[in-house]
Amino acid sequence: MTRGTTVLIEIVFNLQNVFGSQTLIDPTNPVITVTGPDNINRATDVVLTRYDAGRYYYTLATFTTWRKGYYTSTVTAAYNSMPIKLTQIKSFILE
Numbered sequence: 001m002t003r004g005t006t007v008l009i010e011i012v013f014n015l016q017n018v019f020g021s022q023t024l025i026d027p028t029n030p031v032i033t034v035t036g037p038d039n040i041n042r043a044t045d046v047v048l049t050r051y052d053a054g055r056y057y058y059t060l061a062t063f064t065t066w067r068k069g070y071y072t073s074t075v076t077a078a079y080n081s082m083p084i085k086l087t088q089i090k091s092f093i094l095e
Contacts, residue, residue, distance in 0.1 A: 024054025
């Protein structure tokens with residue numbers, strides 16, 4: 001990705017049962033934090049947008065002044081009162 005463009009981050013929440021099949025789930029309060037290679041949060045606890053059962057997204061407008069490198073996304077939510085935390089290392093790269 002080029003600095004100064006908008007990045008689309010998609011998240012899919014699914015629950016895998018003991019037989020190996022998966023069911024899409026809608027957690028409560030899904031939020032995302034995006035951290036740059038300089039350890040600066042570029043988005044903090046922003047609510048994700050739902051576009052289908054279990055499927056969410058976030059669009060992040062980047063700036064040309066942001067540091068080049070790997071950006072990490074961390075998503076937190078809850079499902080049936082159980083916390084969920086997903087960390088996506090190298091979520092996207094700015095060049």
